[in-house]
Structure formats: structure tokens, C-alpha cells
Amino acid sequence: MKGLRAVVVCLVVASTAVMPPVAATAGTPAAPVAPSWSVLPVPPAAAPPVTVSDLAARGPGEAWATGYERTDDGMRPLLYRWDGAEWSRDASFPGAGEPGRLGRVQFVGEEVWIFHNRAGEGEILRRTAGGWSAVPLPRTLWTYQDFTAVPGGAWVVGEDGTGLKVLHHDGSGWTEQSTPDGVGYLMGITARTAADAWAWADTATGAAILRWDGTAWRDAKVPLPPDGGVDAILLEPSGRVTIGGSRYEDGAPRPYLTTRNGRAWRTTHPALGATHIKDMVRGPDGALWLPVVSDRAFRSKYARVDGPRATFSYGPERTNAIEVAPHALTRAGSSLMSFGTVEIYGSKPNLTSERLGGRS
Secondary structure (H helix, E strand, C coil), X not given: CHHHHHHHHHHHHHHHHHCCCCCCCCCCCCCCCCCCEEEECCCCCCCCCEEEEEEEEEECCEEEEEEEEXXXXXXXXXXXEECCCCEEECCCCCCCCCCEEEEEEEEECCEEXXXXXXXXXXXXXXXXXXXXXXXXXXXXXXXXXXEEEECCEEEEEEEECCEEEEEEECCCCEEEECCCCCEEEEEEEEEEECCEEEEEEEECCEEEEEEECCCCEEECCXXXXXXXXXXXXXXXXXXXXXEEEEEEECCEEEEEEEEECCCCEEEECCCCCXXXXXXXXXXXXXXXXXXXXXCCCCCCEEEEEECCEEEEEECCCCCCEEEEEEEEEEEECCEEEXXXXXXXXXXXXXXXXXXXXXXX
């Protein structure tokens, strides 16, 4: 009963930011309405199973989701656009019908930038008012690990036969950047501005956080939990930094959150269960939201973390669903939106999207 009460209280509080209040009758105060997750239909992919890479929203009327499907010829890129009313597939970008896959999607000013692995060759797709174009990378890498972009700066990290590569675009051309000694691999990268980028690295002594200050990459000296791995970093305009990861205890992952809000770092272990942090976003209610592994049949699960406390909400029940797995989560105006996969009994995983708040 205590767990159920916590979920109800969480959703009632969140509703003040996620959902508008119900109109009150004369002389009667408006009663708060708890928001609920609803299904947003996604046109089926041509060749399930599919894999979701990323999701980003500029507001309630524009969101983009990326990934890839599997065909007899190998992987094919998938791109879906949300226009405020429905999801539709976009196949107008260069290489849409060729082998490859799409990765991280970023908003750079009025443009949309997406990393595209096009038959092993890396490029950045750019969507402007005139349509899509492609910016090729200066060299081919064996592995393209991650990509991020902000006005005035973009980075692609990966490896080739000579080791780690950090490719940087300053708006006019590409250069290669060096990393501190002992860094063997970069697992991900994100940026707040062209002079403030963060990456999570694998080093000889374990996981570490690197920071680009506009001049060089340096060890950010973040006190991560011993033997902990890093899964994601959330940079916010306020300057707050949240690092999400996990460490194994008794054979199961134990998630952690390391946050800096000012000068001090603080680590907590919210009760998220045996799950890895796939994505996290600051919701319109001010709390941190994450998709997590569900403990209920036929339904997805989301965690709301506010300080040391974690509460949960569930997506709508899906008939005959073996697994509902939201992969990426984003804020879309006053609502939250997810994108992932659902596997219905007797079929392979296909795309699904859910929304908390907003219009039904």
C-alpha cells in the first residue's frame, strides 16, 4: 500500500506542471487530475525487429526519433518525425534507402543535426529550411561511438586502426582533438556550448569524466563510485550536471546518480531496481525522469527521481505484449514523450511511443 500511495502522490504533484487543471464549476475549486501515460501510434517499420537510437524534441510540435531496421540486405536507417499530432516516417534524407543506421539527433539553432552511419562511412545529416544535406566526416572510423552538436561546435568520437579519435567541427571545418594520457576509449559525449563539452571515458584506472573547456580536454576529477560505469550525462542550462551509471553488486546492476549543482558533487543510489540508466531528462515538474525495466507484464515503467526519493508510473496495458521497452525519453513542452519498442506475442519488436500529459 505504501508503494501505491507513493505513486499516486507523485503523479498528483507532477500534474501541476504536466497537465493543466480541470475547469472548476462556479464556487467549486478545480480538482487536480493525475496525468497518465497514453500510447502515440507509430507507423510500423518495414522490417522488424527494430532498434531505437535517440529521441529529441524542440517543443510540443516537433520531435525526431532515430534508429534502424533490419532487412535482408542488412541495417537500414529509420527516421520518424512528430508534428504535434502524429508520428510519420521521413525517408527524404540522403541515403535513406541505403544500408546504414542513424544515431544521436540534436537541435542546432533552427537546424536538426543527426549522425548517420552510411554503409560504414560517417556523416552528419543537416536539415534546414531548404531540406536535408550531408556533411561528410574527414576520415572513416571503424567504430562511431557517439555524436553531439551545439551552435558553433560538433563532435564525433570513435576508433580506427590507430586508436581513439575525437573529431571536432567548429562550423567551418574538421580537426582532430587529443585526450589526456591513459584514456583508451570514449563511451559517449554531450555538450552544453561550444566551449563546454563532457565525455565519459574508459581509462586504465576505470571510468572517468572528461571536460572540454574550449581549449583542451581535461580530467574533470568527478568522484565516481568505485568500479562504477557511466551510462549518460545530463547537462542543463542552469549549470547542473547529472551523471547516471551503475555498478554491479551481487550480480545485479545498482544504479547511481552523481550530481553537481554548484561546486560540490553528490552521489545517491535511488531505488530504481536492477536496471541500467538508458536515458534521463528533467521533466516539466522539475524532477528527473528515467525509463526503467518494468516489473509488470504488458506495461512500461518510468521512474521519477526528486532528491533521494524515487517513485514510479506505468504506461498503458498492451494486450499480449511480451515486453514494452521505452528506450529514449524527452521533454516536449509541458509533457514527457518516450520512444522505444514493443514486442507483441508472436511478432518481433516494433516501434512504440508514449506520452505523459498533453493531449490524449
